[in-house]
Amino acid sequence: MQSPVRFGAGNSLVGMVTTPAHQVPATTACLMFNMGANHRVGPRRINVKLAHSLAARGMASLRFDLGGVGDSDAIESAHDLQTRSVHDLQAAMDLIERMMGIRQFVIVGMCSGVEHAVSVAAVDTRVLALSLFDGFAFPERRARWERTLRRALAAPAHPSFPGKAKRWLLRHLTGNPSAKPLPGFLTEKQPPEIRIAWFGAILKRLVERKVDLQLLYSGSLHVCDRDRDQLGALGREPFAKALKYQFMRNVDHTFCTAEGQQIYVQTVGDWALACARSASAERRSQTSGTSASPATAAAERPLCGAYVPQ
DSSP states (O other): OEEEEEESGGGOEEEEEEOOSSSOOOSEEEEEOOSTTOOTTOGGGHHHHHHHHHHHTTOOEEEEOOTTSTTOOOOOOSSOHHHHHHHHHHHHHHHHHHHHOOOEEEEEEETTHHHHHHHHHHHOTTEEEEEEESOOOOOOHHHHHHHHHHHHHHGGGSTTHHHHHHHHHIIIIIOOGGGSOOOOSSSOOOOHHHHHHHHHHHHHHHHHTTOEEEEEEETTTOSOOSSSGGGGGGGGSGGGGGSEEEEETTOOTTOOSHHHHHHHHHHHHHHHHHHHHHHHHHHHHHHTTOOOOHHHHHHHSOOTTOOOOO
16 A cells, blocks of 8 residues: 655655555554655665565555655755754654554665665664665775776776766866766765764664664675675674675666666565564563553554544
8 A cells, every 4th residue: 555645844745655455564664765866766666666565564664755855845954964864754754653653663775865864863763773775885905906907897898988988088187177077966075084983983873772784785886895895994893793784796776687676675675574573572572571551552553544634
């Protein structure tokens, strides 16, 4: 079942709720949002496919556009992009909580969305798990050299090579402003040392809070991976042992192949449902032997179909 919704400040945000058709949804829901400037459906409708797969297996989800992207309006102009994105994600959780009584969330962040996903998880305890695809990567010297060599050997055979080579020459030899790369659309650029310190600190905090973290890296951004190469020095930190890390060689960054889409949907779906089952089992163990009040019991029970007017 799918239901379009408007929510957030001034009903400025637009999304689509997908729920199981013939069963009460699990007590954990999934949030999906933009990958860069892509519409909420994701590249090759990957978010739609993941939402339908989750619903068939009992989990509700909301895919939505951040303010100012896709169908959502930009209302909050007084805050920076990161703060606005955190507010939008919290508004999405508020909506699902009102609609279905669900208070636990898995957030799927891709590319630039990884920064927004970890930022909201750091400040909102309703987030119990994060799936992060092709987000921050810090390959060290050996991995960078191997990646550069492989790409250099493969580049001349690629149809885009002549155009890229021409733009590189214009940029470095003539200073032609039209050949300069475009600035990042949804992320604010920072020096690498600042990014790795921030990302490492936030991962450590989330691991200590027992937030499940799935880090996925595609084969198009990183052509080689031997030992969690994309984490660089973070891979040697004690907290890194708790991270679920996977290099997906047969998946490209924008899911161009049917095989890549299937691998991604299956991998993220299995992991999200496992996180939901684990959280549900932990909740039952914490409440076993105690009798909840009628009000508490009603709050715990998802209200299937109780959609508030938007």
